[in-house]
Structures are given as structure tokens and as C-alpha cells.
Amino acid sequence: MGTPVNIIVGSHVWAEDPEDAWIDGEVIEIKGADATIVTTNEKTIVAAISSIYPKDTEAPPAGVDDMTKLAYLHEPGVLHNLACRFALNEIYVSHNLQSPQNLE
DSSP states (O other): OOOOSOOOTTOEEEEEETTTEEEEEEEEEEETTEEEEEETTSOEEEEEGGGOEEOOTTSOTTOOSSGGGSSSOSHHHHHHHHHHHHHTTOOSSOTTOOOGGGGO
């Protein structure tokens, strides 16, 4: 179930996608409980508002090193952040963590 936020025309959102798990796009129309979304790869899809999630448009393209910095902490946001970090060969944990042998 999607996040209980106010989704309106112009909202940037994540919607489920059978090929990519999640796909981002912009809401161009709302009719009842459904939203029409133009995705970033220029497909037009219709999804139930209750099944879409808001997208953090302020997140840096390289992702964030601390996921608590994400505006929305939900599955598509976390997966996107991990994909961005992986593409840059960045590790997923803080560089400040010590290895167990350094804690003795």
C-alpha cells in the first residue's frame, strides 16, 4: 500500500513496474482512485493512488550515504538509493564504522 500523502497532478512518484520493480514518473491526471503517470522512459501508465509512493525530487543523483537523509523512506526510494550508490561503486555503510579487530 502506498504512503498516505497527498498525491496531486504534478507529483513525482514511484509506481510498480513488472520489468524494473519500480519506475518513476509524474502524475498528469487523477480520476477517482487512479492516477495517470508519464514515466521517465516516456511510457504512460495508470496506477491506483493507493499503490504509488512519492519521489524525493531533492535527493542527489549519486544517492545519500545515510538513508535517514531520504525525504521518504519506502521500498522504491531505498532501492533507488542503493542502485545509485552501487553504480558509483560506493559502499552502503558509513565509513566511520570500525572493524571488529579494531574494537579490542
